[in-house]
Amino acid sequence: MNRIMLAVAVFAGIYVCVSSRALAQDTSAPLTNTVTRSADDLVDQQMALMQKHIESTRKQLIAANVTLTDTEATKFWPVYQQYAAELRKIADIKNALLKEYCDSYGSLTDEQADSLTRRWLDADIATLELRRKYLPIFRKVLGGKTTATFFQVEHRINMMIDLQLTSQLPLMQSQDLSPSSFTPEVQ
Numbered sequence: 756m757n758r759i760m761l762a763v764a765v766f767a768g769i770y771v772c773v774s775s776r777a778l779a780q781d782t783s784a785p786l787t788n789t790v791t792r793s794a795d796d797l798v799d800q801q802m803a804l805m806q807k808h809i810e811s812t813r814k815q816l817i818a819a820n821v822t823l824t825d826t827e828a829t830k831f832w833p834v835y836q837q838y839a840a841e842l843r844k845i846a847d848i849k850n851a852l853l854k855e856y857c858d859s860y861g862s863l864t865d866e867q868a869d870s871l872t873r874r875w876l877d878a879d880i881a882t883l884e885l886r887r888k889y890l891p892i893f894r895k896v897l898g899g900k901t902t903a904t905f906f907q908v909e910h911r912i913n914m915m916i917d918l919q920l921t922s923q924l925p926l927m928q929s930q931d932l933s934p935s936s937f938t939p940e941v942q
Contacts, residue, residue, distance in 0.1 A: 817909065
């Protein structure tokens with residue numbers, strides 16, 4: 756579990772860097788926009804690499820914590836790949852929301868905050884609906900206890916990722932502070 760925590764922390768750090776750069780950029784200078792686009796491309800590449808690392812680590816954690824027979828493994832992993840692809844789409848939505856939050860930090864209106872919150876909740880609901888959709892599918896290839904174990908492990912991993920990503924971001928009400936004050940806040 757320490758490897759996933761490290762991977763997620765680095766992934767979260769990328770968002771913090773994106774947000775700090777986005778808050779400090781001067782959109783009036785063409786050269787700055789070119790540099791910003793190059794930096795955005797680099798950050799997107801780093802995020803894609805980090806996402807692949809997280810997915811690989813997630814798969815390793817599942818393999819290490821969900822005991823499968825050879826027959827179960829043959830049936831489980833293709834279903835898992837389908838599930839992971841759908842889960843990745845939801846993660847992409849959350850990542851885009853985090854990036855939008857970082858890019859808008861310091862100038863968020865109440866309406867924008869409401870929109871971000873609603874879309875984040877919609878992504879959480881989509882994740883729960885995906886799990887509900889796949890429960891009977893996994894149950895067809897695994898026993899009840901093994902299916903439950905898979906969902907326990909998967910849920911723990913997702914919670915750690917969400918915690919690491921969101922704990923690195925400042926609270927909405929803190930946006931009046933300077934951009935250099937991007938530190939986790941807990942009350």
